[in-house]
Amino acid sequence: MKITAEQIKSRKTSKGDAPIAALTAYDYPTARLLDEGGIDILLVGDSLGMVVLGYEDTTQVTMDHMLHHVAAVARGTQNALVLGDLPINTYNTPEQAVANAQSLIYVGADAVKLEGGREKEAEINAVINAGIPVVGHLGMLPQSVKEEGGYKKKGKTQEQVEALIDSAKCLEKAGCIAIVLESVVPEAAQAITDAITIPTIGIGCGRTTTDGEVAVITDLVGSYPWFVPPFATPRASVAKDIEQAIQGYISHIGKKV
Numbered sequence: 001m002k003i004t005a006e007q008i009k010s011r012k013t014s015k016g017d018a019p020i021a022a023l024t025a026y027d028y029p030t031a032r033l034l035d036e037g038g039i040d041i042l043l044v045g046d047s048l049g050m051v052v053l054g055y056e057d058t059t060q061v062t063m064d065h066m067l068h069h070v071a072a073v074a075r076g077t078q079n080a081l082v083l084g085d086l087p088i089n090t091y092n093t094p095e096q097a098v099a100n101a102q103s104l105i106y107v108g109a110d111a112v113k114l115e116g117g118r119e120k121e122a123e124i125n126a127v128i129n130a131g132i133p134v135v136g137h138l139g140m141l142p143q144s145v146k147e148e149g150g151y152k153k154k155g156k157t158q159e160q161v162e163a164l165i166d167s168a169k170c171l172e173k174a175g176c177i178a179i180v181l182e183s184v185v186p187e188a189a190q191a192i193t194d195a196i197t198i199p200t201i202g203i204g205c206g207r208t209t210t211d212g213e214v215a216v217i218t219d220l221v222g223s224y225p226w227f228v229p230p231f232a233t234p235r236a237s238v239a240k241d242i243e244q245a246i247q248g249y250i251s252h253i254g255k256k257v
């Protein structure tokens with residue numbers, strides 16, 4: 001049974017609900033495996049720019065990239081909510097946000113995610129008023145890496161915590177179905193989770209401080225060994241398995257290396 005946006009919106013661990021399990025997916029076979037494995041949300045994140053397309057950050061990702069990958073993930077998904085990321089500079093005005101969100105829905109997304117808090121209120125309102133479920137994204141915002149001069153942990157000062165809570169309440173009021181919190185210190189993540197009635201989905205915030213967790217699939221399965229974030233817990237070693245398979249193949253065909 002397809003998980004709906006409304007079902008996600010009502011999942012709060014403080015009510016005794018099970019934590020939301022979300023993972024990124026960028027292609028058909030991975031989506032199908034994760035969907036059949038019982039994952040609630042498949043996020044076609046713009047992290048695909050780094051872990052699939054080989055760019056140094058997410059600022060090179062375009063709508064064309066996203067449409068191609070959202071469509072592939074949607075073809076492999078029966079039950080999970082397919083969440084498509086709006087890439088950088090595709091939601092600078094309410095009209096642009098609605099048009100691009102509609103394109104993601106057209107190719108198979110069930111909801112869209114965009115980065116930013118109160119400063120994105122007009123764009124978020126417009127997308128929700130167009131009937132498209134929105135997941136917010138607060139804390140460390142990868143699309144701002146160039147302005148910020150790196151990936152910085154958030155929620156370290158009282159001022160930051162207050163601004164994060166203010167933005168979270170703004171997103172809740174706008175009607176977002178959930179908020180991704182990225183790289184927020186655990187105490188601040190807990191305070192945000194407690195301040196709102198929609199679920200928070202954490203990455204790099206400590207496991208029990210949010211109503212669910214999202215991880216990048218390549219971190220989880222160890223298929224992108226060149227960079228693993230410090231908070232990631234690899235649970236497989238796919239890169240090592242590929243290396244072994246290659247060596248087995250080379251010796252099978254008798255090639256001397």
Ligand code: KIV
Pocket residue numbers: 024043044045046047048085180182203214216
């Ligand atoms: O693009 C992405 O994969 C994300 C997650 C890190 C939350 O936004």
